[in-house]
Structure formats: structure tokens, C-alpha cells
């Protein structure tokens with residue numbers, strides 16, 4: 001992407017909407033490069049949630065009073081807005097609000113996996129799965145007797161699609177794959193994976209936690225049976241995530257959580273289930289968070305998802321090139337391009353990633369260090385931990401220069 005497009009994003013104005021970016025530590029202004037973990041929250045989202053609590057806070061679906069009606073409408077319409085945002089033509093029936101991506105994975109694993117899987121069935125994951133998917137399906141495999149297989153990654157950190165075609169067979173019942181790897185940055189060819197799964201009558205679950213925040217996503221076009229993401233990684237609040245599911249499949253599934261709101265009729269002996277999506281939303285839901293998520297979607301769409309994608313690609317390319325020029329740095333994942341998202345995972349020879357992050361912190365540069373919830377992938381890479389700089393709409397090349405200069409400091413300290 002050209003510099004012109006990057007400027008078109010108007011990062012200066014965007015930054016003004018994020019009050020937290022003004023914070024200073026040790027006299028230095030915060031450089032926040034931990035966006036793959038959680039993004040910061042702009043004023044419109046904070047204001048929308050504040051307005052909710054100030055103006056129309058009430059429980060939903062339960063009251064006939066004004067406040068409950070207003071809250072119910074906002075909460076229900078939030079499902080419509082999310083459906084529109086991700087291209088789910090089935091509308092609100094296909095959008096279940098969860099706590100986060102992890103809960104969306106667990107919902108499908110428990111409500112579909114425990115009931116549908118058994119010995120002889122196979123679950124196919126990728127070697128770059130986040131623990132949210134890997135641990136969940138691993139446990140469902142153990143509980144049902146289904147085998148778990150992994151699509152290999154190649155030396156560049158891309159999925160080996162020939163291997164995918166080999167191991168997805170008529171025994172495969174579920175293919176669960178990450179859309180954008182939170183460790184390698186790889187953007188996976190998820191439509192192709194979904195096609196292979198469907199050729200064998202398997203279902204496909206795509207983990208979009210690192211994709212929805214920073215690129216246009218169209219679930220109808222991807223054709224996945226399930227797709228999940230988290231509000232807190234896309235300028236929205238914590239405490240809300242989304243499970244998209246094809247309506248017919250959600251209809252056929254048993255509920256995950258039981259209780260109030262997810263029923264239509266209850267007797268001392270029996271209960272019947274509410275319509276979608278409420279069947280999967282037991283108890284008082286995340287009302288303020290749903291309002292905040294809508295504000296985040298409005299905010300991101302105003303900027304433009306394609307421009308956000310271009311901005312991230314540009315920053316990732318810049319960071320990659322700076323870090324790749326350093327012979328002491330090993331970078332993980334593919335080279336910059338359309339199949340690399342806006343993050344760079346790396347290690348500095350001789351310095352543990354935690355020490356590196358700690359020295360960065362002394363410079364008010366916030367990065368992530370550790371296994372990023374991909375321990376098996378780190379085992380495969382032959383490292384216990386890695387450092388990760390991840391970018392969002394408010395980051396600049398100057399901030400990446402700060403990162404590089406802090407890395408130099410770390411090298412001198414440990415030399």
C-alpha cells in the first residue's frame with residue numbers, strides 16, 4: 001500500500017479519540033503495541049456505554065417499562081448491526097453474543113461437539129491454533145473419543161494446504177482454523193479450508209479474533225459454519241464476543257447454558273427453547289457491552305475496514321523491514337504482504353522475550369512477551385517465548401522507530 005493511503009487514514013485525528021494514548025510513563029509517552037491482546041477504546045465507545053448507564057440502563061426482554069424497552073431494542077438491534085458488519089445475511093438469528101472468542105469456541109464444542117462427536121470422528125485443527133481453539137477441541141476429543149489432527153505449517157509459517165487436503169477426509173467432522181495467527185501474523189486461506197471441509201461434509205469453525213478487527217470480513221463469502229471474534233480486540237469493550245453460526249446448524253444444536261431468557265415454556269417437568277439467538281444467551285446478557293460493540297463497529301466502519309487493513313499492512317511491513325535488517329533478530333511468520341496481518345513476532349538473540357518486554361516498558365513501549373497462548377506452536381518454533389509488537393489504527397511509523405531504538409537499548413544492556 002502506498003504512503004498516500006496510509007496518510008489517508010488520518011492517524012492524528014484518530015489518536016485524539018483515544019484518551020489513554022496520552023498517558024506517560026517515566027516522562028515518556030505511551031507507545032502501545034499490544035493490540036493483538038487488547039485494543040484501546042475510543043471516546044465514541046466510552047460515551048455510548050456511559051450514555052447507556054446514564055440514560056437507559058435496565059434488564060432486557062423482561063420489563064414493559066420504558067427503560068427496559070429502550071435497553072431491549074438497543075440490545076436486540078446490536079445483533080442486527082453485527083450481522084450486517086460481518087455479512088451474515090441470515091441476520092440476528094445467526095449472531096450469538098458470548099463473553100469472548102474463547103466462549104464462542106466452547107459454546108460450539110459443548111453444544112455441538114459433545115453431542116455429535118464419537119470414536120472414529122476426527123477434528124482437524126492447525127498447528128497455529130490459539131489455545132482457545134486448541135485446548136477446547138483437544139478436550140472435546142478426549143471426552144468423545146474423537147481424534148485430533150493438525151494441519152502442518154511450512155518453514156515460512158504458512159499452512160501446508162496439501163497436507164490439509166490429505167488429512168481432511170470423510171472421517172473429519174469439524175475443521176477449526178484460525179483466520180489470522182496471533183503469533184505468526186499469517187492470514188490463512190480460510191475459504192479454501194472451508195471448501196475442503198465441506199467437500200467431506202465436515203463443519204468449519206473459523207477463529208476470527210485477529211481478523212475482524214482489521215480487515216473486511218464477509219462470513220457468507222467465507223461460507224464457514226461458525227465464525228468467532230472478540231469486542232475488546234476491535235476498539236470495543238471487554239466482556240463481549242460474537243459467535244456467528246449458520247441458522248440451520250444453530251437451530252439443530254442443543255443450548256449451551258440453561259436458565260432465564262433462553263426458554264419459551266417451562267413446567268416442573270420440561271422446558272422448551274427460545275428462538276435464535278436467545279436460545280444461546282441465558283441470563284442477563286452484556287447489554288452495555290453490546291451497545292459499546294455497536295459504537296466500535298460504527299467507528300471502524302467510518303474509518304473504513306479496507307483502509308484499516310492497508311494501514312496495518314503498511315505498519316507491519318515497516319516493522320518487519322526494520323527488524324529483519326537486524327542480524328540479531330529472528331522474526332516468525334511470512335514476509336510482509338497480503339497474507340501477513342498487522343503484527344510481528346520475534347526474538348532478540350541472547351535476550352529473553354520477557355526481559356526485552358521489560359526494557360521496552362522502561363521506555364513506555366508496551367509489547368507482549370510469552371507464548372501468546374500458542375505453546376505447541378512455540379515448541380515447534382523451538383523457542384519458549386517470543387516478543388510481539390502488534391499494531392492498530394492509531395499506531396505510527398515513529399512508534400515503530402521507538403520500538404527499534406528500545407531494542408537497541410536492550411541489546412546494549414545484555415551485551
Ligand SMILES: Cc1ncc(COP(=O)(O)O)c(C=O)c1O
Nearest residue numbers: 100101102130132182207209230
Ligand atoms: C487468534 C485468537 N483466538 C482467540 C483468542 C482469544 O480471545 P479472547 O481472549 O478474547 O477469548 C485470541 C486472543 O488473543 C486470539 O488471538
